[in-house]
Structure formats: structure tokens, C-alpha cells
Amino acid sequence: MINKAAVAFKKFRSKSSKKFDILVTTPNRLIYLLKQDPPGIDLTSVEWLVVDESDKLFEDGKTGFRDQLASIFLACTSHKIRRAMFSATFAYDVEQWCKLNLDNVITVSIGARNSAVETVEQELLFVGSETGKLLAMRELVKKGFNPPVLVFVQSIERAKELFHELIYEGINVDVIHAERTQQQRDNTVHSFRAGKIWVLICTALLARGIDFKGVNLVINYDFPTSSVEYIHRISRTGRAGHKGKAVTFFTEDDKPLLRSVANVIQQAGCPVPEYIKGFQKLLSKQKKKMIKKPLERESISTTPKYFLEQAKAKQKKATGQSSKKKVTLEGKS
Structure with missing residues (x-):
């Protein structure tokens, strides 16, 4: 498992594929290793590429990871490679991407699509x-x-x-x-x-x-x-x-x-x-x-607004006095 990419780079290097059978990571950390010179990891022998929470990772725009996933897909060059995408929900745009970019796609659904479990x-x-x-x-x-x-x-x-x-x-x-x-x-x-x-x-x-x-x-x-x-x-x-x-x-x-x-x-x-x-x-x-852009909501507080404003003003004043005292002491030294 890759927790921190920088630490993983020192630990794995290009020999990582020989040491581990299964690697669990987020896309960004894996991309970091792939971009090192030389690359900090070798994916050419990967036989299974599993994308969990695929509908979120394939989201379009800033919140998605499409570009990062594309780089990972290209780095897995083995002729034996198989790709699997798991998610509790299956978005329409992800389905369309799969049909356009993957061969011999098989869909397995457990229960009704995009539904909650009856338990x-x-x-x-x-x-x-x-x-x-x-x-x-x-x-x-x-x-x-x-x-x-x-x-x-x-x-x-x-x-x-x-x-x-x-x-x-x-x-x-x-x-x-x-x-x-x-x-x-x-x-x-x-x-x-x-x-x-x-x-x-x-x-x-x-x-x-x-x-x-x-x-x-x-x-x-x-x-x-x-x-x-x-x-x-x-x-x-x-x-x-x-x-x-x-x-x-x-x-x-x-x-x-x-x-x-x-x-x-x-x-x-x-x-x-x-x-x-x-x-x-x-x-x-x-x-x-x-x-x-979710709804803007009122703050969760039972403290009257007057007391909250008083507390903020008091904190601001205390911070200002602390900074002033520091400047004065530095001036004397």
C-alpha cells in the first residue's frame, strides 16, 4: 500500500513489481512514482487493474481523475492486462466511456442499478x-x-x-x-x-x-x-x-x-x-x-450571535496585542 508517494519512491524504486503481488494506492500517488526519472515503479507486468469507486474517479472536471487514470492505463502495457471497475453506483457517462475505450466489456450488477439496499x-x-x-x-x-x-x-x-x-x-x-x-x-x-x-x-x-x-x-x-x-x-x-x-x-x-x-x-x-x-x-x-455549489447554510450553533462576535473581537484584540508586544521586544533588542 502506498501511503506517501515520496516515501514509497525511496522504498520501491523500479524493483517494486518483483517484491509485491498486490498494490493499493490512489491515482495521484501512483502518477508521482511514474513521473520520476527513472520511474519509481514499473507497471508493465500488471495483469489486473482494478478501479474502485470508479464513478467518482471517472468524474469529469476538477473533481475527477480521468487524466491520471489515462496515464496509469497507458503504463500497464502487458498483453495479459484486464481492467475492472467497481462502484455502488454506475453513472451514465462512465458507462459510455467504457463502451468507447474498452474491449469485450462485461457488466455485472448486484441488485437494481443506482439503488439502495433493502436491508x-x-x-x-x-x-x-x-x-x-x-x-x-x-x-x-x-x-x-x-x-x-x-x-x-x-x-x-x-x-x-x-x-x-x-x-x-x-x-x-x-x-x-x-x-x-x-x-x-x-x-x-x-x-x-x-x-x-x-x-x-x-x-x-x-x-x-x-x-x-x-x-x-x-x-x-x-x-x-x-x-x-x-x-x-x-x-x-x-x-x-x-x-x-x-x-x-x-x-x-x-x-x-x-x-x-x-x-x-x-x-x-x-x-x-x-x-x-x-x-x-x-x-x-x-x-x-x-x-x-452546495447550499449555503446557517452555522450550527446554539450560542447567541452577540456572544460569538464578542469572542471573535476579544480574540482579535488579544492577537493584535501579542503582535505589538513582539515588535516592541524586537525593537529593544
Whole structure:
């Protein structure tokens, strides 16, 4: 497994193909090794190239990895090479790419395409506003739930905010996001798997790539930007035949996105309020726009705005005084 490309370059060099049978890596780290002079890795003897989360990796634009994958494909020159693409969802543009660029494509589908598993009990919960989400969250805690629980929010900042609110609820809660160090993330994942953490707050990034066995409840605190993202989020529970539950909060602002997610819920045999079925579907351009630019939401906080502003002003003043003192001391020396 390649964790850090620079370290891997020193460790592997061009002999890596002789030392290892299986290599697990992200595209960017592998590209780094391929671009070294001489290349830090040799892929000419690779017989199987497996692309997991393929719909995400083949995404078009800045969020996708098409160019990197193309370089990796070209570096795997063995006549025995076989390519496999795995994903819980299968996007139309990925399917078209496969048909155009791959020979003898075989498609294997387990269950209905782009659908949620029937082992997950799904619920849509109207909370009115952003304030209503926090009230609904506290109500779920008050009623009692069966850990472990994953809670999804749409940004790192909101993950931090919700963590600071829930830490006072008397539950073992933690947060995982890209701004935490690798060691911190590893420790959090280990604690969650060991049952030391009951509730783990995370962004959509965690909906892919990390496998947690036995998650009993997924809470979509912030509404997902697409049905595909929704499927990946709730697929953290109900795995390997186990039962699970997913609760999705929605506000007035989330109404444009409701129809596509409601269709997924209905297809899985779970109840959907009748009035939601009548909502208009978003056009393709509107969907892409909302995925690229999610809704701006109010901050998650029960602290009055006045006190927050006072705290910021106090911190700014303290920082200014510290800088001034430093300048004065430097001047005296």
C-alpha cells in the first residue's frame, strides 16, 4: 500500500513489481512514482487493474481523475492486462466511456442499478430550518439509539460546529475530516471500530473508501447533493446482510433536491410522503450546478450571535496585542 508517494519512491524504486503481488494506492500517488526519472515503479507486468469507486474517479472536471487514470492505463502495457471497475453506483457517462475505450466489456450488477439496499430502513424527516436539525438530533439522542452512528454534514466547518454542540450531550462523539492529521484520523477510525466512539461526524468523503462493519444508524444531517451521494452515504449501514437505518433531515431549502432521493427511498420499499412525489425533477444542468455549489447554510450553533462576535473581537484584540508586544521586544533588542 502506498501511503506517501515520496516515501514509497525511496522504498520501491523500479524493483517494486518483483517484491509485491498486490498494490493499493490512489491515482495521484501512483502518477508521482511514474513521473520520476527513472520511474519509481514499473507497471508493465500488471495483469489486473482494478478501479474502485470508479464513478467518482471517472468524474469529469476538477473533481475527477480521468487524466491520471489515462496515464496509469497507458503504463500497464502487458498483453495479459484486464481492467475492472467497481462502484455502488454506475453513472451514465462512465458507462459510455467504457463502451468507447474498452474491449469485450462485461457488466455485472448486484441488485437494481443506482439503488439502495433493502436491508436499510430509510426515513425522511422534515425539520423546517437549520435550527430544527439540531433539535431533531438532540431528540434522537434523548430517545436513545443503538451505536455506532455515522452523521454526515456537507463541509469541514459544519463538522466542527456540530461536534462542539454534541460533545455536551453526554455521548461519546468525535469528528473526522481532511484537516485532521493522518494519525488523528487513524486513531478516530480505530476508536470507532472498537466501540469507544458512539457517534462519528464526517463529510461525504467518508461515504467512500472506509468500510465500517456493524454501523446501525446513518444520519444525513445535511441533505446530500444527489441521489448518488445519498446511496453512498446510507450504504455505510445495512452491509453484509445486516439490518440498518438511515434518517435524512430536510428543510425548506432542500426541496429542489428531494425528488431524486425520494425516488431511491421509494424503490427500496420505504414510505415517502405523498406531497414529495409531486415535486418537479431538476434539470441535468441544475443538478450539476447544485453538486458543484452546495447550499449555503446557517452555522450550527446554539450560542447567541452577540456572544460569538464578542469572542471573535476579544480574540482579535488579544492577537493584535501579542503582535505589538513582539515588535516592541524586537525593537529593544
